[in-house]
Amino acid sequence: MSDNLRETRVLSAVVSLVDSLLDDFDVVDLLTELTERCAELLDVASAGFLLADPLQRLHLVAATSEQARDLELFQLQAEEGPCIESYQTGEPVLIADMGTHIDRWPRFVSAAAEAGFSSVYAVPVRAAGAVLGALGLFDTRPGELTEADRLVVQTLAHIACVAVLQEHPPTAATVISPLRSALIGRVIVEQAKGFVSEVLGVPMDEAFRLLRTYSRSRGEHLTDVARRLMRDRHTRPELIRSLTELIHRRR
Structure with missing residues (x-):
C-alpha cells in the first residue's frame, strides 16, 4: 500500500470515528467499529478491546472475531498475556514473534498458537493519568510494527478514551460512571x-x-x-x- 493511500485510509477512519463521537453514539458499537478499523488499517487478523472496571478488573468490550474474543478472555482467566501486562505497566507490549516468549507467558503463548496467532501488539488506553484498559492486535504472521503503525494504534486508543469518557470530564475522579456504563452495555x-x-x-x-x-x-x-x-x-x-x-x- 502506498503512503498516500494509507494516509487517506487512516484519515478517513479517524474522521468517521470522530463524526460518531459528535453524534448520539452507542459506546459498544463504536468501540467495536474502532477495533475493526484498527485491524484493517494495520492489516492484522484480529483486534480486541479490554476495559477495566472501578476495581481495576479487566473485561472484554469489543473483538473483531471469535478467535480474538476467546484469546482475550483466556488472558483474563489465565491472568497473563501482553494486554494484561500493557494495562498493568501502562506501556506498549509489542511482540513480533510469540514463539520467543513461551517462558514469559507459557499458557497464553500456547493458546495463541492454537488459535493461529503468531504476533501480538498491545497498547494501553490512558486518560487523566490513569490506564483505563488495553487495545490488543493479533496477527497470523510474525512481524514488527512500524513507527507509523504505532501512531495509528495510539491515535485510535485516544479516540476510544474519548468515546468512553464523552459525558464526563477526563479526571481520575470521574471516570468510574462511564466505565461502568460501557461494561454493563x-x-x-x-x-x-x-x-x-x-x-x-x-x-x-x-x-x-x-x-x-x-x-x-x-x-x-x-x-x-x-x-x-x-x-x-x-x-x-x-x-x-x-x-x-x-x-x-x-x-
Missing part, C-alpha cells in the same frame, strides 16, 4: 448475541453482525436493541422476525 450485548445465536441457529459472529445491522438500519443504539430483546417479551417476537428476514436477504 457490553454484558447486555453479549447476552443478546448468545440468545440470537441459539434461537436462530447462527454462529456468534453472525448473531452480533445481525444485531448491529438491525440497530444501524433503524438508527437505534446497539445496547438499546439488545436490552429490548432480553427484557421486553412483547416486542421480542417482532425483533426476532426482523433478524430472520436479515438472514434471508443475505442469502
Whole structure:
C-alpha cells in the first residue's frame, strides 16, 4: 500500500470515528467499529478491546472475531498475556514473534498458537493519568510494527478514551460512571448475541453482525436493541422476525 493511500485510509477512519463521537453514539458499537478499523488499517487478523472496571478488573468490550474474543478472555482467566501486562505497566507490549516468549507467558503463548496467532501488539488506553484498559492486535504472521503503525494504534486508543469518557470530564475522579456504563452495555450485548445465536441457529459472529445491522438500519443504539430483546417479551417476537428476514436477504 502506498503512503498516500494509507494516509487517506487512516484519515478517513479517524474522521468517521470522530463524526460518531459528535453524534448520539452507542459506546459498544463504536468501540467495536474502532477495533475493526484498527485491524484493517494495520492489516492484522484480529483486534480486541479490554476495559477495566472501578476495581481495576479487566473485561472484554469489543473483538473483531471469535478467535480474538476467546484469546482475550483466556488472558483474563489465565491472568497473563501482553494486554494484561500493557494495562498493568501502562506501556506498549509489542511482540513480533510469540514463539520467543513461551517462558514469559507459557499458557497464553500456547493458546495463541492454537488459535493461529503468531504476533501480538498491545497498547494501553490512558486518560487523566490513569490506564483505563488495553487495545490488543493479533496477527497470523510474525512481524514488527512500524513507527507509523504505532501512531495509528495510539491515535485510535485516544479516540476510544474519548468515546468512553464523552459525558464526563477526563479526571481520575470521574471516570468510574462511564466505565461502568460501557461494561454493563457490553454484558447486555453479549447476552443478546448468545440468545440470537441459539434461537436462530447462527454462529456468534453472525448473531452480533445481525444485531448491529438491525440497530444501524433503524438508527437505534446497539445496547438499546439488545436490552429490548432480553427484557421486553412483547416486542421480542417482532425483533426476532426482523433478524430472520436479515438472514434471508443475505442469502
